[in-house]
């Protein structure tokens with residue numbers, strides 16, 4: 001069990017925010033980028049990568065990601081972290097060419113991984129999840145329609161550890177907000193949602209937390 005209780009999960013989020021906020025608040029000319037994973041091409045910002053990296057830094061963290069594309073968020077979560085597991089799911093529906101690029105990126109960062117990520121090529125909502133296991137940190141970055149966001153939470157609910165952190169990208173999009181609210185309604189899990197943060201981003205503000213992140217702690 002990575003997070004023994006809600007307070008431990010909150011501490012991890014606060015630690016991650018402290019690092020990534022510092023990056024956001026530093027003027028661009030004073031930023032010192034020491035890690036190559038912060039500059040690789042991808043659909044996330046350096047601040048959101050730092051956030052994911054620190055969020056997953058607790059030893060044994062089991063990380064699940066839906067929507068990997070060329071791997072900028074996956075590499076960030078795995079980079080030098082002593083993860084228990086890292087599982088990434090994508091069906092390449094957005095761009096078939098992102099798969100070879102992802103494999104190239106994973107090979108490039110291979111020596112920076114303590115735990116190699118497991119790739120699952122599948123449609124996330126319909127795939128069999130009964131043997132997937134439990135995860136402490138779940139990042140949903142698949143399709144950002146309200147329906148898909150809703151399914152992104154509902155379909156993986158049983159794969160969340162008793163205390164888990166769920167991060168959803170593109171929170172600045174109203175459809176994403178609607179999807180999250182609908183999922184929580186349908187799951188009837190409002191009482192299990194213990195804390196929630198939103199990190200800013202979206203059109204014109206991608207340099208902050210890309211599309212904006214919703215960060216939630218669930219205690220089942």
Ligand SMILES: C[S@@+](CC[C@H](N)C(=O)[O-])C[C@H]1O[C@@H](n2cnc3c(N)ncnc32)[C@H](O)[C@@H]1O
Pocket residue numbers: 042043044066067068069070071072073074089090091092093094095098122123124125141142143
């Ligand atoms: C916005 S991109 C992910 C960006 C990535 N997290 C990053 O940081 O670079 C969305 C990805 O989700 C995948 N995707 C969309 N719907 C999916 C589904 N139902 N099942 C599996 N993958 C899906 C797409 O193929 C695409 O690669």
